[in-house]
Amino acid sequence: MSEPILNLSRISKSFGGVGVLNDVSFHVEKGARHALIGPNGAGKTTLFNVISGIHEPDKGKVFFEGKDLNGVPSRKRIKRGLSRSFQNIRLMPHLSVLENVMLGQHSRYAFLDMIKPLSLSSRSTGKTEAIETLRSFNIDLHKGQTVSSLPYGIRKKIEVVRALMAQPRLLLLDEPAAGLNTAETNSLRDFLLEVSDRGITFLLVDHDMPFINSLCKKVSVMNFGQLIYDGAIKDLKKDKKVLEAYLGVDGENYGEAHA
Numbered sequence: 001m002s003e004p005i006l007n008l009s010r011i012s013k014s015f016g017g018v019g020v021l022n023d024v025s026f027h028v029e030k031g032a033r034h035a036l037i038g039p040n041g042a043g044k045t046t047l048f049n050v051i052s053g054i055h056e057p058d059k060g061k062v063f064f065e066g067k068d069l070n071g072v073p074s075r076k077r078i079k080r081g082l083s084r085s086f087q088n089i090r091l092m093p094h095l096s097v098l099e100n101v102m103l104g105q106h107s108r109y110a111f112l113d114m115i116k117p118l119s120l121s122s123r124s125t126g127k128t129e130a131i132e133t134l135r136s137f138n139i140d141l142h143k144g145q146t147v148s149s150l151p152y153g154i155r156k157k158i159e160v161v162r163a164l165m166a167q168p169r170l171l172l173l174d175e176p177a178a179g180l181n182t183a184e185t186n187s188l189r190d191f192l193l194e195v196s197d198r199g200i201t202f203l204l205v206d207h208d209m210p211f212i213n214s215l216c217k218k219v220s221v222m223n224f225g226q227l228i229y230d231g232a233i234k235d236l237k238k239d240k241k242v243l244e245a246y247l248g249v250d251g252e253n254y255g256e257a258h259a
């Protein structure tokens with residue numbers, strides 16, 4: 001068995017006295033494509049916020065590559081190799097694709113480099129690298145276009161490419177396939193498989209079960225802030241707690257229910 005890249009140990013978090021995460025523990029193995037699912041409001045995004053350092057947990061610890069991240073601010077976590085995309089696209093719509101992707105490099109360059117003219121700074125190397133990365137994923141033909149002019153499916157990929165510019169070893173993806181049609185979802189899946197082939201581990205939250213099934217082998221399931229399942233995706237349908245969580249909340253069958 002591979003060693004864990006991320007280890008969550010007994011994480012609890014509440015807001016205004018309301019418990020949102022309750023004693024959540026699981027780990028993600030190095031090189032894995034690991035899914036995190038659960039009904040809306042289960043606490044998945046809050047857990048991502050705890051892992052990425054937006055919130056400190058009230059109790060429990062986050063270990064990344066064996067090191068306790070307690071007290072380490074978000075930007076330092078990115079520098080250490082932990083990057084994320086957001087549930088709602090956070091690209092700058094008025095900037096070009098290339099400019100947006102280059103914003104993802106900021107954790108690697110000194111502040112002075114960011115304000116120097118491009119030709120005098122190491123950002124010109126960064127520009128070449130950003131173009132190369134876009135090219136390697138076949139989206140460089142859009143590099144000069146403003147983000148607002150592009151279809152949603154391409155914007156979603158650009159968000160992931162921007163997160164990759166920080167050279168992460170672990171990528172947290174919060175609902176990357178939300179709002180995509182079937183063709184766009186399939187294209188995103190192939191793109192994420194390529195990202196994975198480059199050795200990047202990811203933890204993926206999404207609603208789309210066929211998408212998750214085609215990407216991941218392991219899954220952790222949350223409901224009302226608690227972990228209710230942690231294991232192989234193939235055994236998920238047999239699990240009583242999981243079935244109850246989905247049937248109870250959405251009144252739909254597993255597979256069509258929201259993750």
Ligand SMILES: Nc1ncnc2c1ncn2[C@@H]1O[C@H](COP(=O)(O)OP(=O)(O)O)[C@@H](O)[C@H]1O
Pocket residue numbers: 015020038039040041042043044045046047
């Ligand atoms: N900053 C916050 N302040 C107060 N409540 C929050 C905050 N962030 C999340 N919550 C609450 O935590 C619960 C879980 O939300 P979230 O983590 O977004 O769930 P999920 O991503 O699984 O849909 C929700 O009830 C939400 O309203």
Ligand SMILES: [Mg+2]
Pocket residue numbers: 044045046087
């Ligand atoms: Mg969410």
